[in-house]
Structures are given as C-alpha cells and as structure tokens.
Amino acid sequence: MTAERIGIIGGGIVGIALARELARRGMGDVTVFEKERRLAEHQTGRNSGVVHAGLYYRPGSLKAELCAAGRVAIREFCEEKRLPYREIGKLVVAVDESELPALAEIERRSVANGVPGLARIDDVARLREIEPHVAGVAAVHSPHTAVVDYVEITEAMAQDVRAAGGDIRLGQEVVGLDLETGRVRLRTEISEQVFDRVIACAGLQSDVVARMAGADPSPKILPFRGEYWELAPDRTHLVNGMIYPVPDPRFPFLGVHFTRGVYDDVHVGPNAVPALAREGYRWLAVSPRDTWASLTWPGAGALARQHWRMGVDEISASLIKSRYLRKARRFVPELRGSDLVAKTAAGVRAQAWGRDGSLLDDFAVDQVGPVTLLRNAPSPAATSSIAIARYLVDHHVAGRATAGG
Template structure:
C-alpha cells in the first residue's frame, strides 16, 4: 500500500510542498485541503510580489539560507513555465548620516548571505543611474531583487501536482489534526481522514491547528494588517523598481516604501497595525474570536508596551497626506491626490511568550505531523526551499518512526 500524505493549506507553501513531494515520490498518494474555493486567497494573494534577495536576515538562519535557495528556485520555475519574473532591482535609500551607517551594516549582512551585486551608492548621481527620479544621500542597491506573481505560481504548482494524481480539495475547512508515531488524522467537514503523514501550512490559522495536535500555545499568531495606496499616473512612471527606507532597528516593521508590481502598478505603503480579524481585508473587518484571543495573550501586551513609540508614529502617519509626505523623501512631487485606494494584506506574525516577534521560520514535528508555525515574509520567496527543507525532514518510508520528535533550527537556537 502506498504512503498517504495530507497537506493542509492552499497557499504557495502548501502548493510548493505538494509539487515537490509528488515529483519526488510518485508512488505516494496526496491530498491537499484548502478551506477557500480557490488557492492563494490569503497571504499569497495579498502581497506586493517581491522576490526578496536576503538583505536583512541573520546569516546562518533558516530565513537567510532558504531565501537565497528560494530565489533560485522561484526564478527557475517562473522561467520554465513562462510566468512573469522581473529583476527590477531594489534601492534602500538613506536620508541622513545615521542611516548611511546602517546601510553599511546591511551590506555586510547581505554579502554574508551571498546576495550578488550588492553596492552602496554614495552620490545622488549614482542613485539616479538606478532610479532617475529618486532623492537621497546614499543608497544600497540590490540589482537582483525581483518581482513576480505568486498567485500565478501557486496555481501552476497545483496544476502540475494534480496532473501527477494529487487530489485537491477546495472548500474543505480543516478543524483539527491529530497524530501519533504511526499516522495522523485530519478532521474536515465532519470526516476523519487517516494519513501516514500530514503537513500543516495554515498561515494565519497555524497556531490554532497546531494546538489540536497537542502543540504549545506559542509561538502564537498575532495578525498585523498592512494597507497600501496605489500611485496614480503620471507619478507612477517615476518609479522603475523597488524603493525602500533604511530599516530602523528600534521599530519592528519597515516604513513607507514604493513597490512596482508585476502588473505595472506602484504601491505606496504599507501601514502596520494590529488587525482585529485574522483574514480581514477591509479596514472595518472585525472578529470577536480573533480580538479576544489577542486581548487574552499576555505576550501581546508585553510587545505593545515595548512598541508604544512605534504605535504612536504609525497612528500619526496613517493618513494619505502622511504617506505622500513620506514618499517625497524618495521621489519629489508626490502629493496626496496622487495616492489612490489600494490593497490590504494581513501578515501572520508569530509571537513568543515574552512578547518578542519570532524572527526566523519555525517548523515543528509531532509524531507524523509537521507544522509550519511561523512563515511570514519572505516565505513566498523561500517557499520552494522551505518545501525542500520539510521534505528532507520527514520520513516517507513505512511505519513512520522517522518522523518522531525533532525541532526546527530556530527552536534549537532558542533552547
């Protein structure tokens, strides 16, 4: 009898896993469960499409290693299947001397991670050779940072998997997963379906499903919403690629940046606010269950206490006028009227019990069940490499004893 594999989640990570495993193990049987009517309707379909090069991530971390591998895999897959992929490049622009020093530190990290072509531009003339309308006193240039369409990639991954015999079950909400050393059971739509292995890539619901398997309360998902404006023409033509601020280590999220998308739009943003609904893509979205869970998490209040200054700045800067003002730090002439209503996404950010944000990817195993507990950006970039990592972790031989125990690299470093 062939080994049976269940995958929970129809975003790009679940799709990448299914594609890789059906390719590696054609004699196994595969079923993917997705609660929505189509794939890529949450984080995968609500992002800017950036293929991150790996500038910021701690060398040796899962994020750093899997991002660099992921870039190569995403690029090769897109080119092989005629999907859009544009190495438009990225500038991190400094507007004061303190930021120039941070640029140099980021350049060192990027080079340690193997990011090709990293260069610090030290004059406005050099900056404008890359972005002809940009301002700044210095910039870090990453010429291979790219943009793509992750939803299109997800659909193609699933199409290829289905052609190999995988079963795709949409509209199938998984309410629990239980496992042992000998197998696992997926609870979906009143059914209890048995598998030899189950891999859960549930994104915004990952902590809830992990707890049904006996996983710990932490890392807990705290949703953060990011809202963008779209830059109107003719101002959008002033942006060639990706223009980012220099990250401030005192704040947990990046400030406003300008991002050209694969469809030609230029996004301005995002804001970064707590979302009162895990899958809420409207500013009025609210879930009592989600809100009570946040309010009842002491870790969140510890995080909030440490980030009051950031929260105040976000509140003060969360207006169209403020977004335009911050955009003018990089491109002159952007006015409030140039910013049109844009998109909104929700980031599944995992938080530790002490209120610190989980910085690395977290993958846990419990018997024959593997859970992806934290995979925020750059998880889309890293998706195919994360799939390789998980495929190498699990044992698809008979019996299942090889999948028992184990922790992620991130957990080993915390221990």
C-alpha cells in the first residue's frame, strides 16, 4: 500500500512537532515547508521561553487542556534529549487590594486546570521569601512553571523528523494551494508537489495560507509586537524566577513582567503594540499592505473603540522608556532606569480576530477538504506544541484516514 503523502506548512515548533508526531506514528511520507532559511525564526524563537503551567486559561478550553498535556510532554522531551529545563517558578502578584478579585479568578482557573503545586499567598513576608524585591499584597505561586530554549527544542525535534525519513525544506515559501479531487497541489516559488493532505501551522501567515485553501477569511491575523528590555547583569539579583501582573481579563495579553531565562538572563516585558507588518519587529518595519488590511477589516472599528486607551498606553510605553519603567516598577520598586540596558529582539504575536472585532481566546482549527488549518495558536502554543501535534493527528489525520478507509 502506498504511504500517504503529507505536506506541512510552517517550520516553527508546532509544525515540526506535528511532523515528528506523524513520523513517529508512521502515518505517511512527511514534507515540511518553511519560508525562512532556518527553523523557529518567528514566534518560536522570539518569546520568553516560558513553559506555562496553565494558570490563565478558561477551564475546559483547548488552551487549558493542551497546555497541561504539553507542559508534561515538553518536560519529558527535554529530559530525553538532555536539554535545559528549569523550574524557576512564577508569582502572579496583586499590587493592591483592587486586584484581589481578579487574582481570585486566576486561582480558581488554576485549580480547575490542575496547575501542580499552586499556592495562594496572602502573607507579604512569604512573598518576600520567594521574591525578596517584589511589591504586592497577595499572589498565587506556581512553583513548577519552567523556562526552556524553544529553538533548541525545535532543532532536536527536527533531527527526529529527519532520522525517521521526513523531509524539511528551508527557504521554500508556499505561494499556492490547489485543491484537486482527494489531494492538494502545493506550489512554492521553486517547486510543485501533490499531497494527499496538507496541514498548515503558519503562525503569522496562517490567514494568508487559509485564503489559498479557499477558507473563510475570518479569523484574520492581527500582529502585535512585544518588546523586551534586558536587566543589567549586576542587577539580575532583583528577580529570582518570574514576576507577573494580574492580567486584565478584557485583553489577551499578560502585561509587562519579569522572567529569568534558561541561561540566567533576566528580561522585562513584553508589552503589546500593534505591529505595522506581520513580521514587523521594529517600528520602522512597515508593510502598507498589512497595515491597510488591518485598518479595513470589518472588526477594526469595534476593536479600536473597545481597546484604544490600552493601545495608546502600550504605544507610549514603547516609545518612552520612563513609561515602560513605571509599569515595571509597580512590581519591583528598586528598579532604576539604568537597570534596563538594552531592548532585546522583539517578537510578534499572531493574534486572530473576527469580523466583529473580537480577539479569539482559544486555539482554533479549520478543515477545508484535505487541508487542515491551524488558525489561532498564540501563547501557550510553544508549551502546548507536542500536545497540539497529537490533537491534530488524532482529530484531523487519523480520524479522517479511518473515515476514508
């Protein structure tokens, strides 16, 4: 029997995890297409490296389910491959009593999601035992929240894919998908191949690929740039692990926070600034096409009316260091302007939004004939990557193969 030919679009951690899962199960001949010259170039390689424990996500959602399973899978993979995995712990801190109701909701969700070792802390002295320089009145502590190097993990997964006979093609951007009877003709700028099925894990370009497949234009990707400052090496003692704010439930971003990385650097951020290009990692990176597409999207007006104040605040903090510092000093008052020494490489979050201006809160998958489209996979997608891969195989590959067989 001829093996099924499966094409995967996207060489971030989710696409490579998917290729590895398919290869491990012997489910076909797998080819990955990545438009960049290396893997993990975009969201995977431009985040804080946190392995999330599942504190924030709505119980019962795909995010909650796959984050919990993904955290365990990433830890086991790092142990197997002898890659760094450091459980440094996270404090979600209420700086004053007005934030206590929202903190209680985080605690409720964490308990429902089975976050391991979670503890509520109402004693300031106990807060200071965990993070001696933190300011706040209460917190929830997740001691098993960890940090890793997601680029290293992606490369290790890619080695498994190649060892199992999979093909990873770098520098090949997919420019067209033609759905034929029971198969897909995939075109890049330099080649053309026919597959029995195609699975797109295209991140910032996911809606572009969806249009190629003839899917509904909604949800569309709205890019948000996140900018980080790094703490001066002689000031990294201000942070032991991670210090996070209580997030605003109206907005799918966590706010400026502190993270000690897997290699002991400490960064502050990110913020969330609307990007002027899908891959706009700098203010000067502007795509008129991407910007116009966002401004003319039906949901643009509703989104602007709902979040314009937060948008102005985030943009001003991006442009004025003292405003960024003010946000950070709410949690670490000893922080000085000279402690923020450099803006490190920014990331861009691929946030999906609908025609009504709503920002999608959960992972989202569409199916168009033999094409599977991962439409929304922002954080915690890296944490969840192995679990997302298993979910896609179980629900969109194995199930369809059984139905078709």
